Amino acid sequence: MSTYMYKTKDQNPIDAVKTVLSAMLAKSQVDAVFVAARTPYAKLPMPALITSADKMDDVDPLAPAAPLNAARQASSILKYETGKKIALVLRPCEERALIELVKLNQCDIGNAVIIGMTCMGRMENGTYLKCLDDHEDLSISFYVKPDLQAHITTTCKSCDKFLSPNADITIDVTGMKDGIIGFLPQSEKGETLLSGLYLAREKTSTYREKTIEDMLKTRQKEKEQVMKAAKALLNPLENFQKTVATCLNCYNCRTACPVCYCKECVFLTDIFAHKPEVLFQRAKKKGAIKLPQDTSMFHLTRLSHMAHACVGCGHCSSVCPSGIPVADMFRAVAEEVQRLYQYEPGKDMHERPPYIAYREKNTFIEQGEDR
Amino acid sequence: MTEEMTSKADRISTPVNIVVAGAGITGIRTAIDFAASGYKVLLVDKAMHGGGILTRLDHQFPNDHCGMCRMLPMIDRGTDKETCLRRGLFHENILTCYSTEVVAVDGKAGDLAVNLSVVPTGVDKTRCSGCGECERVCPVMVPDHFNGDWVNRKAIFLPTPHLSPDSRVIDWQACTSCGACVEVCPTHAITLNGEREQVELKGVYAVVLARGVNLYDPALTDVYGYGVLPNVVTATDFERIMSSSGPYQGEMMRPSDGKPIKKIAWIQCVGSRNVMIGADFCSSVCCMFAVKEAILAKQKMGKESDAVIFYMDMRTFGRDFQRYKDEAENVKGIRFVRMRVHSIQLHENTDDLLISYVNKDGEQVDEIFDLVVLSTGRKKDFLTCDWAEADGVFQVDRLPGFKDIADSVVGASAISEQVLRMIHQQNLKPDKNESDHSPDISFVERRPSYITVLCDCNTSLSNPIDFQKLENTIHALSSGHQILRVEQACSKEGWQTIRKAIMDGQANRCLIMACDAAVDFSRKREFTNELGFPVSFVDLLDVVSLVRRFQEGEDATDTVSKEVFMRLNRLGTRSYASPLKQAQVKTVLVIGGGPAGLQAASVLAAHGFTVKLVEKTDRLGGKLAQIEESDLKQHVEKMLAGVNKNPQIDVYLETEVIQTSGRPGVCMTKLKHASGETRIIHHGATILATGGKEVDTSASVVSESHERIITGFDMDAMLKANDSDLVKGPVSTVVMIQCVGSRQEPNNYCSRICCLKSLKNAIRIKDLHPETDIYIFYRDIMTYGNSEILYTEARKKGVLFIPFDTDNPPRINMASGAIIIEGDDPFLGEPVQIKADWLALATGVMPNDVSDLKQVFSFETTQDGFIQEADSKWRPVDTERVGVFVCGLARTPARLDEVLLEANAAAQRVLTLLEKDHTSYSPVTARVRNAICSVCGICIEVCPYQARYMDEDRRVVHVDNLACQGCGTCAAECPNNATVLGEYEDHGVMSMIESSL
Amino acid sequence: MEQFEPKIIALVCNWCTYTAADLAGTSRLQYPANIRMIRMMCTGMIDSKYILKAFLSGADGVFVGGCHPGDCHYIDGNLKAGKRIPGVGKILEQFGFEPDRLKLKWIGASEGPEFQKYMTEFVDTIKTLGPSQVRDRMIL
Ligand code: SF4
Ligand code: SF4
Numbered sequence A: 001m002s003t004y005m006y007k008t009k010d011q012n013p014i015d016a017v018k019t020v021l022s023a024m025l026a027k028s029q030v031d032a033v034f035v036a037a038r039t040p041y042a043k044l045p046m047p048a049l050i051t052s053a054d055k056m057d058d059v060d061p062l063a064p065a066a067p068l069n070a071a072r073q074a075s076s077i078l079k080y081e082t083g084k085k086i087a088l089v090l091r092p093c094e095e096r097a098l099i100e101l102v103k104l105n106q107c108d109i110g111n112a113v114i115i116g117m118t119c120m121g122r123m124e125n126g127t128y129l130k131c132l133d134d135h136e137d138l139s140i141s142f143y144v145k146p147d148l149q150a151h152i153t154t155t156c157k158s159c160d161k162f163l164s165p166n167a168d169i170t171i172d173v174t175g176m177k178d179g180i181i182g183f184l185p186q187s188e189k190g191e192t193l194l195s196g197l198y199l200a201r202e203k204t205s206t207y208r209e210k211t212i213e214d215m216l217k218t219r220q221k222e223k224e225q226v227m228k229a230a231k232a233l234l235n236p237l238e239n240f241q242k243t244v245a246t247c248l249n250c251y252n253c254r255t256a257c258p259v260c261y262c263k264e265c266v267f268l269t270d271i272f273a274h275k276p277e278v279l280f281q282r283a284k285k286k287g288a289i290k291l292p293q294d295t296s297m298f299h300l301t302r303l304s305h306m307a308h309a310c311v312g313c314g315h316c317s318s319v320c321p322s323g324i325p326v327a328d329m330f331r332a333v334a335e336e337v338q339r340l341y342q343y344e345p346g347k348d349m350h351e352r353p354p355y356i357a358y359r360e361k362n363t364f365i366e367q368g369e370d371r
Numbered sequence B: 001m002t003e004e005m006t007s008k009a010d011r012i013s014t015p016v017n018i019v020v021a022g023a024g025i026t027g028i029r030t031a032i033d034f035a036a037s038g039y040k041v042l043l044v045d046k047a048m049h050g051g052g053i054l055t056r057l058d059h060q061f062p063n064d065h066c067g068m069c070r071m072l073p074m075i076d077r078g079t080d081k082e083t084c085l086r087r088g089l090f091h092e093n094i095l096t097c098y099s100t101e102v103v104a105v106d107g108k109a110g111d112l113a114v115n116l117s118v119v120p121t122g123v124d125k126t127r128c129s130g131c132g133e134c135e136r137v138c139p140v141m142v143p144d145h146f147n148g149d150w151v152n153r154k155a156i157f158l159p160t161p162h163l164s165p166d167s168r169v170i171d172w173q174a175c176t177s178c179g180a181c182v183e184v185c186p187t188h189a190i191t192l193n194g195e196r197e198q199v200e201l202k203g204v205y206a207v208v209l210a211r212g213v214n215l216y217d218p219a220l221t222d223v224y225g226y227g228v229l230p231n232v233v234t235a236t237d238f239e240r241i242m243s244s245s246g247p248y249q250g251e252m253m254r255p256s257d258g259k260p261i262k263k264i265a266w267i268q269c270v271g272s273r274n275v276m277i278g279a280d281f282c283s284s285v286c287c288m289f290a291v292k293e294a295i296l297a298k299q300k301m302g303k304e305s306d307a308v309i310f311y312m313d314m315r316t317f318g319r320d321f322q323r324y325k326d327e328a329e330n331v332k333g334i335r336f337v338r339m340r341v342h343s344i345q346l347h348e349n350t351d352d353l354l355i356s357y358v359n360k361d362g363e364q365v366d367e368i369f370d371l372v373v374l375s376t377g378r379k380k381d382f383l384t385c386d387w388a389e390a391d392g393v394f395q396v397d398r399l400p401g402f403k404d405i406a407d408s409v410v411g412a413s414a415i416s417e418q419v420l421r422m423i424h425q426q427n428l429k430p431d432k433n434e435s436d437h438s439p440d441i442s443f444v445e446r447r448p449s450y451i452t453v454l455c456d457c458n459t460s461l462s463n464p465i466d467f468q469k470l471e472n473t474i475h476a477l478s479s480g481h482q483i484l485r486v487e488q489a490c491s492k493e494g495w496q497t498i499r500k501a502i503m504d505g506q507a508n509r510c511l512i513m514a515c516d517a518a519v520d521f522s523r524k525r526e527f528t529n530e531l532g533f534p535v536s537f538v539d540l541l542d543v544v545s546l547v548r549r550f551q552e553g554e555d556a557t558d559t560v561s562k563e564v565f566m567r568l569n570r571l572g573t574r575s576y577a578s579p580l581k582q583a584q585v586k587t588v589l590v591i592g593g594g595p596a597g598l599q600a601a602s603v604l605a606a607h608g609f610t611v612k613l614v615e616k617t618d619r620l621g622g623k624l625a626q627i628e629e630s631d632l633k634q635h636v637e638k639m640l641a642g643v644n645k646n647p648q649i650d651v652y653l654e655t656e657v658i659q660t661s662g663r664p665g666v667c668m669t670k671l672k673h674a675s676g677e678t679r680i681i682h683h684g685a686t687i688l689a690t691g692g693k694e695v696d697t698s699a700s701v702v703s704e705s706h707e708r709i710i711t712g713f714d715m716d717a718m719l720k721a722n723d724s725d726l727v728k729g730p731v732s733t734v735v736m737i738q739c740v741g742s743r744q745e746p747n748n749y750c751s752r753i754c755c756l757k758s759l760k761n762a763i764r765i766k767d768l769h770p771e772t773d774i775y776i777f778y779r780d781i782m783t784y785g786n787s788e789i790l791y792t793e794a795r796k797k798g799v800l801f802i803p804f805d806t807d808n809p810p811r812i813n814m815a816s817g818a819i820i821i822e823g824d825d826p827f828l829g830e831p832v833q834i835k836a837d838w839l840a841l842a843t844g845v846m847p848n849d850v851s852d853l854k855q856v857f858s859f860e861t862t863q864d865g866f867i868q869e870a871d872s873k874w875r876p877v878d879t880e881r882v883g884v885f886v887c888g889l890a891r892t893p894a895r896l897d898e899v900l901l902e903a904n905a906a907a908q909r910v911l912t913l914l915e916k917d918h919t920s921y922s923p924v925t926a927r928v929r930n931a932i933c934s935v936c937g938i939c940i941e942v943c944p945y946q947a948r949y950m951d952e953d954r955r956v957v958h959v960d961n962l963a964c965q966g967c968g969t970c971a972a973e974c975p976n977n978a979t980v981l982g983e984y985e986d987h988g989v990m991s992m993i994e995s996s997l
Numbered sequence C: 001m002e003q004f005e006p007k008i009i010a011l012v013c014n015w016c017t018y019t020a021a022d023l024a025g026t027s028r029l030q031y032p033a034n035i036r037m038i039r040m041m042c043t044g045m046i047d048s049k050y051i052l053k054a055f056l057s058g059a060d061g062v063f064v065g066g067c068h069p070g071d072c073h074y075i076d077g078n079l080k081a082g083k084r085i086p087g088v089g090k091i092l093e094q095f096g097f098e099p100d101r102l103k104l105k106w107i108g109a110s111e112g113p114e115f116q117k118y119m120t121e122f123v124d125t126i127k128t129l130g131p132s133q134v135r136d137r138m139i140l
């Protein structure tokens, strides 16, 4: 929307973010801020709901870590209209997930201010903690030192959707190597908020575009490779069997998935709680079966529920105790499904999910009847 | 003859409340109406099958689809076998009996003695397994009339291709009594006795006469060589050529030589609109019928094909018909030629057919066709029937005529309403069903234990089954399975054995494997009612149809075992939810106080309902003043007086509906008076009768007003006023222009009444001033049905008719102060110029604005603002929202008599919904397991019946049990099965899938 | 080698396609024995899980048959299936199931011959494709 951004000068970038968020609270522009913050007992940043301007000390949205996709937590605050105005600081994948959740009636963001960021990626928890040992200022140095950036997750490395086009404000980190952080208004709402905060207003730096362009190129290249490798993990089915051989049916992946919105997964319901007779029948048919059952069924069913909505955040991989690259596989499938449905999750709050919009883009029906 | 042989006459002996004579659409519709209200119906037809002409058609206009099944009950769906109507009508309250006639009706309405004459089919339905052996051995071949006589059939045969159960019948005329079939029948189902039986029914409340009209036989007038030229066929026979179940299995080939059909001509009005043969009527449906056939045929013939319709007037008088025809012409490439074809000749030495005619530009054209279809209409008269006027007999039509499906359905329900009104006023009750047993809960809730009944009557199968192997499969499923082998499940003894085994045993799940005679729908009902099984705990496996697709002799054991295995597994997953019964509010909200609203209100009050009649303006009656038919006017006036006096009808004038909530049967609606005062009413159903108005579209043809340029409505009014200039005269020339602002975009529909109005005006003027010249510029004169006589009369009286096309309409020139109409006369082939004293523009009607109501009730409207019915053929007075009905001009342009019928039909729909004190619902209904529902609302958006809604405050999703039709889309879309569909729970279906592999 | 007899599941809607199947039977139109027909009320109720379940349980092919668009008893259940089922097919394709193993066809009540034809064709297709890649030892 605009070709300028607001900058804070002579300030540590993290402090700059804190200042802006505190100012929003102090000036009552918003009632609360939803942002990642370190908890008093751990160094990993977790989503926090902050209502008091002086509780900003541990806020750390720029930390290259995110133990969970915050969209689901955000949606629990925004479940329905409460009259409260909330600023949400979200990564792009979280923002996309949140938009999907809006479509699924899980939350209402009409009254929220979304603060996105140009995302450089996150590390797995372990990696992050290890890096933190060597770099106390990891949340800043990460943006300055390319060798640290090399530690981000495979998913992040191959993510080409690292911008927040739907946010009201984007936190621009592309200038961090020069010690600058920018706030880019992207909507009327964002503009009004920022202009009330007495920040310096400047033209968008040219290096932003350049950095983004370069990043996009690298990421796309990486993505191609990851997707290709992922396809080999699925196809033929034999390969997929190897990939999921160690799957425990713990359903962590689905718990971590921000767009798996069911209160209770269907795999936990009576439908998959087989009677002993059924298990015997199965065993009898094949001679032997592995328990727990329904492992492949679980993954494929989950895909059939969320492939169109998969935002590619990678959290499913991160939480898998068996180290199965769930996200790579799912993204590979999702890409195909999304192409089929001409559907891009998280792009537009008003675009209806394909199953609801069954009359539109129904190529099967339009083209007669062949499948 | 075996002892158990049950003749048709025996079966009829069960109590019958209402007899419906005639099983065409009308008969079926009324029968379903009565059955849905709980009355026992006997549906008879002289023919060997039900369904009338519809059994021969695969698709019907105006949407080229079928959808007949949408006539089936939507409430209490479980009373019906939910299956394609072409297979038959299966309702627990309806007994169908074909080759049966009502011969006498005596007594008083409410207590009639009805005499029936029944021709036995020769085949015991309860025993015939449909194996078809008899047909194979029967030596007699006769032309198959059902299929246009192009193929032969046997004397023992299947009367319609879809019939289910597919038991054969004997055509006694053809049968030689050779006995071959009797010998070969493995179930001893055949008796060669075609003797008519007489049956007398007593205590019948009413008889409905829905006799329909027969098709005209073009062989009677041989102008087009029908019967001589093999490639000249009738429109209904042509349906068979197109049908996959027809003589050529849907290949488009012509009868004479099997040549692929690429070019077809339709000739309209064969046997109709022909005064010479005394057919001074229009058959009403043939135009649209031909357009539909042309569209479908062209689709089937593919590229390089040609379909031409020769017509006099294209009678596209239904709401959506003009656009349908336009699309056929402009998009689908059907050619329309206005021309009465003189004759058809053979082309040289081929079987091709030659039609010569003069085209629009006056040139002589010779066209060669592969096939010519004669659009034959109806015969002139009803078949005679001496008891038609007897007391207690309700005739669906007083005058013979064809109607399209929507009109037939409306007419039928209107009659149902009248019959039920009589019944209610006499306080007669339906014969109670014994079926209201609820199963014993402890029995139902025990762990599944099974009994499998295997009918040994292997003899009727052409494929061997190894029963030992089958039993092993069953035992492998789980221990303690009870297996019962019976000799003949269809026989009385067989049935007793099964019952005893179940009563004495422990099983609470039952599978019966037998042929379809033994496992037909009524059996299942009987079974579940008597033995207390919930319907879904019993499964009937029709083993004959299962193996029918095999080659003869092929071993069927594997397939049958698998199927048994699948079904048992699924039975094990079934659970039982006791049906909720819902109380109904017996009050009806009627919106609109015009003729339709008044009719609906008075009728419903007569049934004992309370009516809330809401009218926007400050008075009732609508356009009462304009009604021209004096009898109808009187009727409306009487109603008006009645409504005002009736304590059961509350009238709210100057009032609008602003909000509604609830579900069918129980609604709450907020009304707002012009003063701003609001009130809430409780009701069970709603009828939208918001009406319509004339639309003055004169401006589309004349730029300035002129006192002698008036609308048809104005002219009518003037002719009624004795002192008007028109009545007083002298009048030298009157011109009328039809379809002003109608039948072209944006108002591309026929208003139905303007042609009649113009003709009546013209006739009246001619009566007053015979010397007056009258010219009517028209596109197509829409005198459908018996109103054709007006057209004939006007022509006889010397009114001149000049056709025009939309691209060359008559021009009105007022430059000199006089009114000059210029046009082209295609008959003379030259321009005409007429100076008129009076010019009447036939302007049409449009619906009143309903955009506010649309918000409130969330129904759909057509692009012209008419309220969209749920289904334009089969559910014409329903809206998409169950419990909200529509009638009259709000829905479609119509004549007043038609409007009133619609109001009765809408009232009938209300009866079906509200008549019973409580309504229960079918087990195949969706329910929400709220504890695991994430309230995403996907299910609400995909439900086609608006049967689901969200309680926004409590964030819970509800299903409306009555509106839900059990389509299961919601369950399929719900990712975690928070929504489940009864009988189709996912684990059941999946276990069936799994066990089939 | 023993001849390959494919295992095929046909999920057909209760109204049109089931009627067509029945008509095919009454008209003695023969079609292969290896088809297990399961009657659904409407194609719109066919959950993705059913198709996945069928394939993962070893089906060599799944055929879905419903009313022609416009004929669906429940107005537009078939349109919903027309949107949903190709998506499931797309997913299966990623796991190496050939697209031709899942077929969706509209078959009207009178189209007994068509029913027979599609069934025969489908069985032929599956025969050419050979057995499904699903094996007993797989973790399904
Ligand atoms: S789709 Fe399922 S989870 Fe969503 S609202 Fe409907 S029942 Fe609830
Ligand atoms: S979508 Fe669900 S609630 Fe609606 S009619 Fe179908 S089964 Fe019933």
Ligand code: FES
Pocket (backbone or CB within 6 Å): C013, C014, C015, C016, C017, C041, C042, C043, C044, C065, C066, C067, C071, C072, C073, C074, C076, C077, C078
């Ligand atoms: S009822 Fe046949 S597809 Fe819906």
